[in-house]
Structure formats: C-alpha cells, structure tokens
Amino acid sequence: KNQVEQSPQSLIILEGKNCTLQCNYTVSPFSNLRWYKQDTGRGPVSLTIMTFSENTKSNGRYTATLDADTKQSSLHITASQLSDSASYICVVSAIYTGNQFYFGTGTSLTVIP
Amino acid sequence: DAGITQSPRHKVTETGTPVTLRCHQTENHRYMYWYRQDPGHGLRLIHYSYGVKDTDKGEVSDGYSVSRSKTEDFLLTLESATSSQTSVYFCAISESQGRGGQPQHFGDGTRLSIL
Numbered sequence: 001k002n003q004v005e006q007s008p009q010s011l012i013i014l015e016g017k018n019c020t021l022q023c024n025y026t027v028s029p030f031s032n033l034r035w036y037k038q039d040t041g042r043g044p045v046s047l048t049i050m051t052f053s054e055n056t057k058s059n060g061r062y063t064a065t066l067d068a069d070t071k072q073s074s075l076h077i078t079a080s081q082l083s084d085s086a087s088y089i090c091v092v093s094a095i096y097t098g099n100q101f102y103f104g105t106g107t108s109l110t111v112i113p
Numbered sequence: 114d115a116g117i118t119q120s121p122r123h124k125v126t127e128t129g130t131p132v133t134l135r136c137h138q139t140e141n142h143r144y145m146y147w148y149r150q151d152p153g154h155g156l157r158l159i160h161y162s163y164g165v166k167d168t169d170k171g172e173v174s175d176g177y178s179v180s181r182s183k184t185e186d187f188l189l190t191l192e193s194a195t196s197s198q199t200s201v202y203f204c205a206i207s208e209s210q211g212r213g214g215q216p217q218h219f220g221d222g223t224r225l226s227i228l
Binding site: 032045105 | 118203205215217221222
C-alpha cells in the first residue's frame with residue numbers, strides 16, 4: 001500500500017535553532033517528492049521537489065534530502081525564524097499513476113522567541 | 114503569488130442545501146484539482162480536471178460533482194450538503210504532469226461549515 005508518513009507530528013523550537021523533519025514513504029515506483037509549507041489559513045506553497053536521482057535540494061534556509069534506497073526524505077531548516085512556524089507537508093508521486101499523489105499529514109512546526 | 118482565487122473564502126450553510134465553490138486561475142494551467150483538508154487526514158483529492166470539460170474522480174468523490182467549462186474556472190458542487198462535508202477545500206493547479214506532477218500552486222482555501 002502506498003503511504004507517506006511524517007514525523008514528528010508537531011515540534012516546538014527556539015528561534016535561531018535548526019531542526020529536521022522526516023518523511024518516510026512506501027510509494028512505488030517512485031517518481032518524485034515535493035515538500036510544501038502551509039501557513040495557518042493559507043494554501044500550501046511548494047518549497048522543493050526532488051526526483052530519484054537527486055540527493056539534496058536547497059531553497060534558502062530549507063534543505064531537502066532524499067534517500068531513494070531507504071525511501072526517506074528529510075527537510076532541514078537552518079537558523080529558524082518566527083515566520084517558519086507552519087505545517088510542512090511531504091507529497092510523493094508514483095510513476096504511471098497520473099494524478100494520484102500521496103500526501104503526508106504534515107509536521108506542525110512552532111518557532112518561539 | 115500564482116493567480117488562483119477561491120470563492121467564497123468562508124461559508125456556513127445547512128444540511129441538505131446545495132453548495133458551489135469556485136476556483137479561478139489566471140495562469141492558463143491545464144490541470145486543476147479540488148482537495149479537502151481535515152485534521153489527521155492531510156489533503157485528499159476530490160476531483161480533478163485535465164482540460165476543458167475533461168474531469169475525473171479522486172479518492173473522496175462521493176457527494177461531489179465538478180464542472181470546467183473554461184480553462185480558468187473549476188467549480189465544485191455539493192448537491193445536498195452533509196455535516197461530513199464540513200472541511201477546508203483547496204483548489205490547486207498544475208501546468209503539466211511531467212517533472213513534478215504534484216500541484217504547483219494552491220489557492221488559500223474555502224472554509225465550509227455545514228450545520
């Protein structure tokens with residue numbers, strides 16, 4: 001069964017600290033993986049997208065990694081800011097499944113001063 | 114920000130009434146999607162469209178219908194709303210199903226409450 005699991009479910013960190021969010025998937029055959037940031041009351045915004053051949057992708061203070069062998073991805077946030085408080089969602093696509101995307105339930109991050 | 118507008122942004126209605134949500138895009142993207150987001154479930158696909166008058170069902174399509182008469186507009190209709198359809202509804206668009214088939218841009222959602 002194709003699934004995406006994210007951990008932790010929620011996380012609280014101090015401003016300026018780093019953190020790492022995890023995404024494990026069983027989707028097969030794997031096509032690509034995208035991380036979104038969703039602010040409260042807003043729609044998700046794409047942060048990074050990674051294909052099978054990509055191990056690391058950065059977007060400012062956000063760095064995503066992908067290990068296709070272990071079917072794990074992580075999103076690392078460096079020097080967190082209050083504006084990083086949001087839900088982070090991992091979405092995985094499989095080859096040949098058209099518009100079937102597999103969504104994780106997200107990690108809720110709170111950055112406190 | 115990508116040009117996606119959802120309307121209304123908030124709506125409260127009663128069980129059994131029809132409800133139509135509208136999604137309007139100015140990006141001329143081919144693919145449009147309707148999702149619902151509920152606590153503990155993440156985003157779930159209701160219906161999607163791959164062109165004018167071309168639509169297909171998602172994983173939670175029961176009780177919903179859609180129409181797309183123009184590239185820029187995608188309507189979601191609840192023919193007879195039920196309390197289980199209380200949710201936040203998101204419209205999304207995507208230019209292609211090539212690299213990165215996931216939706217590229219989302220609207221800001223419609224919060225629908227059915228009493």
